[in-house]
Amino acid sequence: MNTLRLLTCLTLIGIIQSPIWAQKKGLKPLAYEEVPLGQIRPTGWLKQQVDVMVKNSTGHLDENHKKIKSDNGWLGGKGDDWEETPYWLDGALPAAYLSGDSMLIKKVLKYVNWTLEHQRPSGFFGPYSKYEKETGKMAENGEQAADWWPRMIMLKILQQYYQVSQDPRVIPFMTKYFQFQLKNLKTTPLVKYTEWAQSRGGDNLMVVYWLYRQTKAPFLLELGDLIYSQTTNWTDLLGGRDWAIQAAYQQNDQKWMERHAVNVGMGIKLPAIYAQSKNDPYYLKSLKTGFRDLMTLHGLPHGMFSGDEDLHGNDPVQGTELCATTETMFSLEQIISITGDTEYMDALERMTFNALPAQITDDFNAKQYFGMANQVEVKRGVYSFSLPFWRGMNNVYGPYSGYTCCTANMHQAWPKFMSHLWYKNAEGGFAALVYGPNQLNATLASGNKVEIEERTNYPFEDRIEFVIKPEKKQRFPLEFRIPSWCEEAIISLNGQELLREKGGNIAKIHREWQAGDQLSLYFPMKVRTQNWGKNSRSIEYGPLIFALKIQESFQKLEHPQEGEYWEILPKSDWNYAVLKKMVDKPADNATLIKKAFPKEFLWNQEHAPIEIVVEGKKLPDWKSIAGVPYQPVTTRNGDYLGPTEEKTEKITLIPFGFTRLRIVAFPVVK
Incomplete structure (x- = not known):
């Protein structure tokens, strides 16, 4: 085993620890830390993509979608008080800051500020619950509150907002809410209001552990165990193998929430998230086993698994729900941070550049609820889906066709991909683990600033150029994923070949960088x-x-x-x-x-x-x-x-x- 591969393996199992992240107790170090929102700016075709979104539905859904537009519950009204408004914000907020669009920033902050300013004394937050509307009193416990699920989405939004703003209100707000959860979940569990919260508790756990890394408050680890115990046990389902096999042929109403493709897309990250708190290889092993089973039994050529709405095997005419793609992408972005495993990086790249754009119109105003791999017509009909829907509208492109969850949720996919084009590595530098044109402006572990410009039309060309501009000469590592489809990559520095690396590995270059250094990646495509x-x-x-x-x-x-x-x-x-x-x-x-x-x-x-x-x-x-x-x-x-x-x-x-x-x-x- 060469030195590079040995270092990579040691990093994955947590032997190499950065002094920044090393913890005396609590959560294990991350393989790669997320770069805060706002430090990566898309350029080139990715900038054009986010601009199209902001110009069209992402920037104006609150004006056009009646469910969000009318008397919105997330602004204190009697309208939408569930998932669609936070779904939209979960994409609109990062899109606003990635594009720099002042009008969209102003829009999303209206919802963020209302949420932060209207937390109840108990810690509960969000739209007013049925109890609160009927009595005029504030909810003091879980029985008087409302569904945990949509609040999980808003927590993700607040996490992104804090990264870009450092707003001092966010950390106390989250702390107070999580204290409310710890106090009430035993008597009002996740499943109390809907099965969606039970299935998607991993999103709740993810933010709990993120807050722990900010505050080290011990109660958050206790809360994490409680949330995990009340969430659908995706770890055992993924590791047990029968689940993926049975889902290939079982399309009845028994345990259908465990086959619901969006739940699956969210659920796959649960073992990785919980593995941060446990010194047991079972969690990541289960994830690896289950993800491979999922893609073998239900995978389609465009990189996603079937799900119309259930998992539905690998026949090329089965559909995939758009929400499943967006949520699986986000799950993989989290799994990559925790595991550093290139298999998940390859999977993220494949579905992003293939499955995702085909299911949305080029102006980002209309989408398909279900899209097929082999698709020779798009019209009203039932097709071969497990959820035909009585109106026959699941296959057509429209702003509101099929269920409108995807109308609101499709906006998170591209912005979150763009904000994960770089990660911080364990030695104070940065890692490019997926690729696209962008500019990174960040601070090194030493406190010095660095700008890295990534010039490329990837994935439509085989070369990626990086221009590295530290504010002064400095030694730090840069890491680059070599896609598994690439037999051997050639890496050059300032016009001279530096090294070669096989596909499926991560190349690390640790040297003293100076302003104007140019690094070139060449991925020969066949x-x-x-x-x-x-x-x-x-x-x-x-x-x-x-x-x-x-x-x-x-x-x-x-x-x-x-x-x-x-x-x-x-x-x-x-x-x-x-x-x-x-x-x-x-x-x-x-x-x-x-x-x-x-x-x-x-x-x-x-x-x-x-x-x-x-x-x-x-x-x-x-x-x-x-x-x-x-x-x-x-x-x-x-x-x-x-x-x-x-x-x-x-x-x-x-x-x-x-x-x-x-x-x-x-x-x-x-």
Whole structure:
């Protein structure tokens, strides 16, 4: 084992400890500490992405969404007093500070300030409970309070707000509320009001442990144990294996909250969060086992698992709820901080650049409640989902189509990804564990400031340039994840090759840096294929998964209850298989076409900066049934043996995130 790998392993098991984080008792050191919100600024295409969000629904949901707009309970009114307002704020607040948009900052602070200013003497906070509305008295105990769940989201918002503002009100506010929880949870447990709080208690625990790292108050560790004991036992479910297997075939109403994909996306971080307080490898081992089972039995080519709403196996025509993607991304960002495990970094990258953008319109005003991997039409219907919903609106793109939880919750995905482009490492430097154009302005452990500019169009190109600008010469470490799909990365310093590192590892460079140093990462990308459900094949290049480019016809319609929505129908053929020679030698049988990177970046077909052209053949018997392109039956050796057109055609593929209609899991023919 080389020195770099040994250091990485020691870091993961907690042998190397930074004096900043070392604790005499309490929580174990983090593998990587989060960089506070506000110290990372998106640039390039990521800045354009957050600007689109702020200009459109993220910046104006409180004006357009009646549930949030009308007499809002999070401002003391009688309207929304549950999850949708905090869901929106959980994305709008970081988006506001990442973009620097003063109007959105002003908006979100209105809700933050009302919350901080209206905490009850008991410690309870948020919208007024039923007891409070009926009696005019303030809640003094859990029985007089209200659902714990939406307050968990607001705690996440306040944590981010404190990072960016250092507002002295936040720490006492949280301390008082957590004292209220410790006093009342035994008689009014998480499940008292809804099962959602029971399923999602890990989000509550996460903020409890964050506050402990700020204050070291011992009661928070006691509270942590109590919250964990009342939360769905995701640790045993993930480690026990039967859960993931049964979920692949069980779609009834028994224990469905344990199969609900959004609960799963939130729940996977629970073992890692609780592992901070326990010197027992069981928690992280269970997470590793369960996450691999989840992605094996339910994983889809775009990087997410199925969930429509239940986990629903690995068939490419099963749907995934948008909220499940956003919450899984956030869970992985927390798991990365705690474990430092590159497997979770790779998973975060894959779902972010592929699954996420395909389920939201390029203007960030409409979304799909459920999106399919192989999707050849978008229209009203029940499709193959475990939750068809009686209006048949779960597959269309609309601001309010399907359940509106995703209308509010989709906003957190990109801002939180952007705010986790850097982490602090255990030796006083920084680690780039996922990539995208940005600028870091932070303070080193020594107290000196440093600016690091990350110049790249990644994931659409294979090079990333870092310009390092410490305020004076200083020795500190920088770490860089090498994606597992990369066979060997080449790292250069000031134009000279410095080192090479294999994929799946973290490269660490510990040296004296001076202003203007330029570090270059080169991740050679090759076209490759991967096997998926129903013996299908995906075509991949770097972190991007490619899908058939289908001509799309949009039609805007109106639903009496759910408002405007868009149906999308194909204007070109989609029933293609790829050739066996492509699977055997993908790099030799694919033509890569790189276009000029768009000045105005949008997730739509016209702006896709890369195409892959391969040969394919039509399968005349492969037709959709009620809009669903069920996968053709293939033999165990991967070949489709049904009727195939003799003519070989060149077919064009674009990255999955730029599609609304596509085939991404292809049959194979000779």
